[in-house]
Amino acid sequence: MSHYRLAKAGELGALLQWLKRELHAVRAGGCEHVVLVERLEAVLADAERELAKIEIIFQTEIPALLRRVDVIATRLENELLIASNFYVGGLQRQTAADREMRQILLAMAKRLRLDWIEDFLVRLSRPLAIYSMYHRLASIPVFFGPPHLLESIMELPGIYHELGHSVFSQNDEIGRRLAAVVKAHFDGIGRSIGPLPQEQRDARDREIDTALQYWNRERLSEMFCDVFASYVCGSANIISMMDLGMRGSLDPCEILLSDEHPPNAARVFAAHCALDAPAQNQPLLQLIYSEWLAYEKQFNKDRRYKIFCAADLLRRLTVEMVHSLSAVLPDVPRYLKPLPSLADALGVAAPIALEDLVSAGVVVLFEAPAQFAAWQRNARTLVR
């Protein structure tokens, strides 16, 4: 019998007991996240059964069965570490700001008809991110954001991008549809190639295959989240994404195989495509978007970009994303309001949805930046 296996099982048992005690303490402390605590307790009960199974397998001392223990132990460790790092750690340290953000997110999920969301565990302690799926539990994401999140405008549309991950995780049909679009696109390119010497044809086939593999589920999900944010938040999302893309003079057309995010040029293009024509034709948006295009032109779109992120492919993907949203989640409201006038933006008052407030915020930022700080102080009190 491997000493390591025995030691590992012993440590997992101790970690499990600690997690149970901590959840008990959280519950006893009057926690607001009762449903989450119950779900985590159920996960721990499953883990306890798995540990008991490991003990039985140890007693058999049959090598083939012991090898299965290694896989069980790895999985248990992963699950318990996520429970500790993301969930119990958050439950132990809820601040007033976390609780305020939780209410804003719950109202948003209700407004956007994300009906599977039961709760959010919020931690305003790091840049925007979401832990969207744990133990098949998509209904209570852990939402991360910076402490200053509600003091900003440019970062706020990122909330919708993060919620997009929950939408994508929850609805497998969307991923399947997008994978089919990618395959059809590259199959079509493969068929359209005329006669070539064998060597060139092989090289071309390899290139197409790499492009096909590039658009894996992860990259499709990132692009979907950008489009989702445009779908539910409108023009303000494009402006937020351009801000993200222009920070630090990064090459927005560079394809990095090590990065699960598509290049910013492709992301902004898709997010812009997701707007309807009236939104795209708004003078302020045209002005800002032309600034983005001018920025993008400083960089070369190399051959790889032109194949991997062909405008035709990006357009087809965006059309399918918008179509999937309206087909798979017909109740999710599309944000079609134009950007407000400066006068209306300066005069925002309660009650106002966060999407409207963000739209007003970008108008003030770009048309009256000197008044933004004062506007922001007032607007902050309207966020609900």
Add this chain to the structure above:
Amino acid sequence: MSTLGFLSDKLDREQTVLQELNEALLGLQAEAVGRASDLGYDKKALAAFRARLAEFITLLQREIEDGERENGSLSPIVARLKENRAKPLGDWKEDLAQLQAALQTDAPLPDDLAGVLEGLIDILDVQLTKDFSRLYSR
């Protein structure tokens, strides 16, 4: 830009597939040595394990043949099988066909075919460990 959103989804899918396949193989290996009931697996459970493994093999065969993607969860296996120089893809296809046939009967799973499944599960286990380490790289 965070990678947490897609990573949590990816990890959860990989964990779920790995857990289901590992338990199914455990059940059939325990059956082969007469210890299934020790682990609480009855005939119904063993039939469900065979069905789950058969479904997995079908999806894998389809992905190898047609390039269909089942939400990416089988991609690491397909990639490893295709790049494996010690064992040609044709041999893997034969093994998968034999496995599929064996899973359609109630006979205990032969050791050599259990070994094929072990190899496939190992690939998923390695992929999960790699992905998981991205959460906690230190």
